[in-house]
Structures are given as C-alpha cells and as structure tokens.
Amino acid sequence: MIDATTVLIMSGLLTVVCAVIFVLNSAFGRQDAVGLFWSAGLLFAIGSSMSFAVFGLDPSMGWANAAGNAMLAIGMGCVWLGIRSFNGRRLRMWIVFGAGAIIFVASLLDSPFGNEWAGAPVSWLGIIAFTAMAAVECFSRRLSGRLNGRILAVVVGTEAVFYSGRFIVFLTSGAQSSAFQVWFGTATTTGLAILLVVAGTLAISILRIERTNTYIESGLYAEPGFSHVGVxxxxxxxxxxxxxxxxxxxxxxxxxxxxxxxxxxxxxxxxxxxxxxxxxxxxxxxxxxxxxxxxxxxxxxxxxxxxxxxxxxxxxxxxxxxxxxxxxxxxxxxxxxxxxxxxxxxxxxxxxxxxxxxxxxxxxxxxxxxxxxxxxxxxxxxxxx
The missing domain is CATH 3.30.70.270 (Reverse transcriptase/Diguanylate cyclase domain)
Structure with a gap:
C-alpha cells in the first residue's frame, strides 16, 4: 500500500511536469493575461503539493499545511481568473488572494501542528466557490460553444462537486469514517487530482493555441500597437x-x-x-x-x-x-x-x-x-x- 506522503509527492511531480510544459509554452509564446493566470494556477498547485509533502514528512510544521491549503485555493482562483480573462471580463484578483489569506490564517488557528485537517473545510469552501464560478464562466462569451471550453467546464465542475461531497461528509461523518476514507480520502482525492490536472492542462493548452491562431489569422498580432486592418x-x-x-x-x-x-x-x-x-x-x-x-x-x-x-x-x-x-x-x-x-x-x-x-x-x-x-x-x- 502506497502511503499518503508518496502519493502526494507523485501528484506533485506530475503537476510539475504539466506546469513546466505549460509555463514554457507561455514564456516563449505570446504572453497575455490568460496564459499568465493559468501558469500561476499550476505554479500554486506545485507549491501546494510540495507544502503538503513537507507537512507529511514533518507534521510539526503546521505552517506548511496552512500554506498548502491557501495555495491550493489560490491556484483554483487563478484558473477562474484565467477563464474570466479569456472571456474578456474584468478581473477580481483581490477576491482570490484575499480568500487565500483568510484560509492561511484559519488553518494556523485550527491547531495545525500534527493535524492534517487543520483549516481543510475553509480551504475546500474556497475551492468549491472558485471551481463552481469557473465552470459557469466556461459556458459564457468566447468559451461558449468551444469543445475544449466544455472539457474545461467538466474538469472544474467535477472538482466543485467532489469537494462539495468531501466537505459535507467531513462535517457529518468525520475524517475517520469509512465513507470519507473510501470516497474522499487523500489517495482518492490525489488520484482524481492527477486525472483532472492532465485533462485540464490539455484543455487550456489547446484553448490558448486556438486563441493565438484566431488572433494571428484575424491580424490582431501585427505591427506593435496595430492590427492588420489599420486600427x-x-x-x-x-x-x-x-x-x-x-x-x-x-x-x-x-x-x-x-x-x-x-x-x-x-x-x-x-x-x-x-x-x-x-x-x-x-x-x-x-x-x-x-x-x-x-x-x-x-x-x-x-x-x-x-x-x-x-x-x-x-x-x-x-x-x-x-x-x-x-x-x-x-x-x-x-x-x-x-x-x-x-x-x-x-x-x-x-x-x-x-x-x-x-x-x-x-x-x-x-x-x-x-x-x-x-x-x-x-x-x-x-x-x-
């Protein structure tokens, strides 16, 4: 049986691979707010995985667990911001980073030393909110009708539903209950996260490629400051x-x-x-x-x-x-x-x-x-x- 720390490290390594591919593509391609936010989301996911791994190795480091909770929610918030930016909406960065600060403080106040669930419900609420809003945003404006937009909606929507169930079972039955351990334990959550990271990374990468190709074909990427139609x-x-x-x-x-x-x-x-x-x-x-x-x-x-x-x-x-x-x-x-x-x-x-x-x-x-x-x-x- 693979222990939880090993599973977390494996998840973190896969996230690193996906993030490196996506971030390098963003860095050497045309930089825009969409790519920057989605790259930031993957980087925060890496930071979260590493923080949880550190806490797994040394449970006395409560700050690592608190940081992991906060960065996981911020990462999901960055995905939401990237989708809003893709759709041309006004960004709400203060909501994402404000929520991260609240989650970090709440985790520190919830007996964090040796308690792997310290601040978890607050973190899950943040994840549920950001992923639910991201799923709704995928069906509006420029993303509506796009196949990869729907795939991304399924990815973030699945995460919203899963964490909603995890939150409810945790509060009603506790982390030690068989229902929680089987359906919402660390191994199950990490396995689902691996699938969603891969599917989500592919979907947003293709969306960025489609967006760039559309802009190139329509002449939006022309002389600096101008499109090809003279405005x-x-x-x-x-x-x-x-x-x-x-x-x-x-x-x-x-x-x-x-x-x-x-x-x-x-x-x-x-x-x-x-x-x-x-x-x-x-x-x-x-x-x-x-x-x-x-x-x-x-x-x-x-x-x-x-x-x-x-x-x-x-x-x-x-x-x-x-x-x-x-x-x-x-x-x-x-x-x-x-x-x-x-x-x-x-x-x-x-x-x-x-x-x-x-x-x-x-x-x-x-x-x-x-x-x-x-x-x-x-x-x-x-x-x-």
Missing part, C-alpha cells in the same frame, strides 16, 4: 481611451465610448467562407475610420468587435455619428455576389464632464452591446428607449 490593438486602445476620457474631462468636454460587434460573424464564416468574413471585418474597420471623427481612437478587440472613443462638445453628437456609421454600412456590400450587407450590434455610453470616467463608460457601452446582441442584433442601444 489600434486592444491594449493600446484601452490605454489611449482611458487617457482621452481623462483629458476630455480636464478640458470641460464630454466623452463617448462605442462598442461595435458584427452580428453572426461565425455564421458568415461558416456559410460563405472565411475570406468573406475577413472582408466583412475589413469593411467595418474602413467604415469606422471614414465615419468616426478624426480625433477618435479606434481599436479592435477580436475578429468582429471594435471600440471607439471620441470627444464632443455635446453628448448628442454621438447620435449623428452612429447614424453616419449605419448609413455607410448599408451602402457597403462585403459580398457583391450575394449582395450581403453588414449588420452590427452597437452599445453607446456618453458622459458629461461631471460624470464617471473611462471604466464606467466602457463597462456601460459593453453591457449595452451585449444587450443589443441578446435582442437579435442590428440594434443600437444608447440608454434611451
């Missing part, structure tokens, strides 16, 4: 947009943020071919450059999503600008053979000098664009009914 890439757009909104407020001017997404671009690619979809993207980029004010900042987030930041003396000017955009799109066919015209979902947020700044405008415009898509597309939402 700013997203990081430079958001940085410049925040600066533009701040400066406009200082000069007593209003700002407007516009988020534009081509409706059903995936269906266009499927039905007419990727060349037609690429022409649609290029036409939208050209129309934005032709119709937006010359002082506007235009950026591209993904294949069919663009953002615009502009300043104006009167917020009502945004209505005329969007009308020019729609008129230009109606006149531009992206497939002359089928006489296809673009339709777009548009979210608009404008703010006077006394109102909130860039982040609020950006979030509001994105929310309205999402609502326009949900209502069938070909719609502009600017807060008015």
């Amino acid at each position: 700013l890439d997203w990081p430079h757009f958001t940085t410049g947009g925040a600066d533009r909104v701040s400066r406009a407020k200082n000069h007593g001017m209003s700002s407007g943020v516009v988020i534009v997404t081509i409706d059903s671009l995936g269906d266009i690619n499927t039905a007419f071919g990727k060349d037609v979809g690429d022409r649609a993207v290029q036409i939208l980029a050209d129309v934005l450059r032709d119709t937006m004010p010359p002082t506007a900042i235009i950026g591209r987030e993904s294949a069919g999503t663009f953002g615009v930041v502009t300043t104006m003396a009167d917020p009502a000017e945004a209505e005329d600008t969007i009308a020019r955009l729609h008129n230009a799109l109606v006149e531009s066919a992206f497939d002359s053979r089928a006489n296809l015209r673009l339709t777009v979902s548009v979210g608009v947020a404008t703010g006077a000098t006394t109102e909130a700044g860039w982040q609020k405008l950006f979030d509001l415009a994105t929310q309205r664009r999402d609502e326009a898509e949900a209502r069938g597309g070909n719609l502009v939402l600017d807060g008015r009914e």
Whole structure:
C-alpha cells in the first residue's frame, strides 16, 4: 500500500511536469493575461503539493499545511481568473488572494501542528466557490460553444462537486469514517487530482493555441500597437481611451465610448467562407475610420468587435455619428455576389464632464452591446428607449 506522503509527492511531480510544459509554452509564446493566470494556477498547485509533502514528512510544521491549503485555493482562483480573462471580463484578483489569506490564517488557528485537517473545510469552501464560478464562466462569451471550453467546464465542475461531497461528509461523518476514507480520502482525492490536472492542462493548452491562431489569422498580432486592418490593438486602445476620457474631462468636454460587434460573424464564416468574413471585418474597420471623427481612437478587440472613443462638445453628437456609421454600412456590400450587407450590434455610453470616467463608460457601452446582441442584433442601444 502506497502511503499518503508518496502519493502526494507523485501528484506533485506530475503537476510539475504539466506546469513546466505549460509555463514554457507561455514564456516563449505570446504572453497575455490568460496564459499568465493559468501558469500561476499550476505554479500554486506545485507549491501546494510540495507544502503538503513537507507537512507529511514533518507534521510539526503546521505552517506548511496552512500554506498548502491557501495555495491550493489560490491556484483554483487563478484558473477562474484565467477563464474570466479569456472571456474578456474584468478581473477580481483581490477576491482570490484575499480568500487565500483568510484560509492561511484559519488553518494556523485550527491547531495545525500534527493535524492534517487543520483549516481543510475553509480551504475546500474556497475551492468549491472558485471551481463552481469557473465552470459557469466556461459556458459564457468566447468559451461558449468551444469543445475544449466544455472539457474545461467538466474538469472544474467535477472538482466543485467532489469537494462539495468531501466537505459535507467531513462535517457529518468525520475524517475517520469509512465513507470519507473510501470516497474522499487523500489517495482518492490525489488520484482524481492527477486525472483532472492532465485533462485540464490539455484543455487550456489547446484553448490558448486556438486563441493565438484566431488572433494571428484575424491580424490582431501585427505591427506593435496595430492590427492588420489599420486600427489600434486592444491594449493600446484601452490605454489611449482611458487617457482621452481623462483629458476630455480636464478640458470641460464630454466623452463617448462605442462598442461595435458584427452580428453572426461565425455564421458568415461558416456559410460563405472565411475570406468573406475577413472582408466583412475589413469593411467595418474602413467604415469606422471614414465615419468616426478624426480625433477618435479606434481599436479592435477580436475578429468582429471594435471600440471607439471620441470627444464632443455635446453628448448628442454621438447620435449623428452612429447614424453616419449605419448609413455607410448599408451602402457597403462585403459580398457583391450575394449582395450581403453588414449588420452590427452597437452599445453607446456618453458622459458629461461631471460624470464617471473611462471604466464606467466602457463597462456601460459593453453591457449595452451585449444587450443589443441578446435582442437579435442590428440594434443600437444608447440608454434611451
């Protein structure tokens, strides 16, 4: 019978192998927040395995058990952050590291010396929360409909269900009960962890490759600062947009943020071919450059999503600008053979000098664009009914 310490060391070594492969791929490839968070998750998993192994060798080192509990939960939190970053959502790092600090302190206060279950229930609650939120996130935005996104959802969802059962049986029957030892003991948990680490690492690695290939094919990885369609890439757009909104407020001017997404671009690619979809993207980029004010900042987030930041003396000017955009799109066919015209979902947020700044405008415009898509597309939402 293999003892628990040996099992933990084996699990740690496998995690190290998976982490090294993934981290090296991230380090020598194009670095982004998604890869950094998922790499951090694997590194925290390594740290957790090593900490538990140290505690197994010397149970008097209670701090090692506390550190292992905290790092395991933080690792799952980093997976959740990576999925949120993949979907383009705002990150909540303070939640993850705040939870880790609470788990570490709780473990130290729970008679940690010689007690392998010190702080375990608190750690499991953190794991359950992060993996459950990660599973839900896998079915939204960019991950929805992706096979590897569903695989990742199964991985984190299985972990959430398993740790929920472990938490309940631990509280109701105790760690020494036969039910806990058979179904939720260290050996069972480690065996499941090995399977999930392998499956999860493969899924997120393939997702990163697919994401990079999509960006390369769509031209998002072009000259530094620009996509191939002649507008700013997203990081430079958001940085410049925040600066533009701040400066406009200082000069007593209003700002407007516009988020534009081509409706059903995936269906266009499927039905007419990727060349037609690429022409649609290029036409939208050209129309934005032709119709937006010359002082506007235009950026591209993904294949069919663009953002615009502009300043104006009167917020009502945004209505005329969007009308020019729609008129230009109606006149531009992206497939002359089928006489296809673009339709777009548009979210608009404008703010006077006394109102909130860039982040609020950006979030509001994105929310309205999402609502326009949900209502069938070909719609502009600017807060008015």
